[in-house]
Amino acid sequence: MTDEPPGPWRYFQSREVKEARAWAASGGIAVHENIFKSRGRRTCHLLAVDETRLVRAAVSVGCSPYWIQRTNTLHFDLVEPQLTRALDLCPNYPPATGR
Numbered sequence: 663m664t665d666e667p668p669g670p671w672r673y674f675q676s677r678e679v680k681e682a683r684a685w686a687a688s689g690g691i692a693v694h695e696n697i698f699k700s701r702g703r704r705t706c707h708l709l710a711v712d713e714t715r716l717v718r719a720a721v722s723v724g725c726s727p728y729w730i731q732r733t734n735t736l737h738f739d740l741v742e743p744q745l746t747r748a749l750d751l752c753p754n755y756p757p758a759t760g761r
Contacts, residue, residue: 669719671748673755683735686710691719693740693748693755706745708738723747 671691674682682694686709696705708725710716713736717727720738724747731737740748749755 669751671719671751671753673749673752673757675757682707682709689715691715691751693752696739703741704745706740706748707735708740708748709735720744723751 669691671693672682672685674685674692674694676695676697679694682692686692689711692707692709694707694709696707699705708716708720708723710719713730716736716738717730720729721727723740724744725738725740729738731739
């Protein structure tokens with residue numbers, strides 16, 4: 663891994679999955695709102711262009727590298743308190759009202 667910080671970070675609402683994937687593919691860190699809850703708790707997906715940047719971003723908000731989700735879309739599931747830390751890094755969160 664390099665010492666280059668992951669980012670820039672951006673929040674995406676649940677219906678913005680294409681935009682979140684495109685942001686991650688371009689080198690950004692995407693925090694995408696998940697429509698599903700985990701044990702009744704709000705969750706988001708953390709996305710990045712590659713596994714190295716994804717793990718670095720996840721660890722920077724308190725996730726263990728072992729929590730990586732190896733599905734069709736490589737990601738981390740974020741719940742409290744890691745979710746709060748990730749959202750604090752997203753300059754567009756909270757999202758503008760009136761969308």
